[in-house]
Amino acid sequence: MPEMTLAERIRERAFQLWQLDGSLEGCADEYWRIARALVEREAQPDFAQRSLDSDCAVPD
Numbered sequence: 418m419p420e421m422t423l424a425e426r427i428r429e430r431a432f433q434l435w436q437l438d439g440s441l442e443g444c445a446d447e448y449w450r451i452a453r454a455l456v457e458r459e460a461q462p463d464f465a466q467r468s469l470d471s472d473c474a475v476p477d
């Protein structure tokens with residue numbers, strides 16, 4: 418299966434956010450903006466490492 422394009426990933430995330438928020442009408446642009454920011458942040462090369470280095474790590 419080919420990888421999803423950036424627009425497809427944003428569309429899917431926006432739809433998920435819309436559903437989680439109660440499927441509000443008239444807010445498509447806002448969901449798209451939020452989804453785009455989330456997807457672009459996750460696409461950054463150091464995103465996975467930053468997630469691992471979170472403040473929630475269990476101390477030694």
